[in-house]
Amino acid sequence: MPLDQWRDAALPDLVEEDLRVGINWSGPRLTGWDFTVSEVVNRLNHALGEPPYGR
Numbered sequence: 001m002p003l004d005q006w007r008d009a010a011l012p013d014l015v016e017e018d019l020r021v022g023i024n025w026s027g028p029r030l031t032g033w034d035f036t037v038s039e040v041v042n043r044l045n046h047a048l049g050e051p052p053y054g055r
Contacts, residue, residue, distance in 0.1 A: 007044065011037050 001010070014021060014037050021040045025032035035043075042052050 007041065011041065 011021070020034040020036055022030075023033045023035060023040070045052060
């Protein structure tokens with residue numbers, strides 16, 4: 001899935017369902033991190049040199 005599609009279509013669906021985003025989950029017990037959608041978008045925007053989410 002292209003990044004723009006994930007950011008513009010899939011992430012808003014997660015907000016509507018009040019879900020979090022699991023990042024880098026691995027292993028038999030699926031250890032990793034989970035973040036709110038806004039945290040993920042802000043981290044992504046920062047990495048891409050874009051303004052923060054919601055501003």
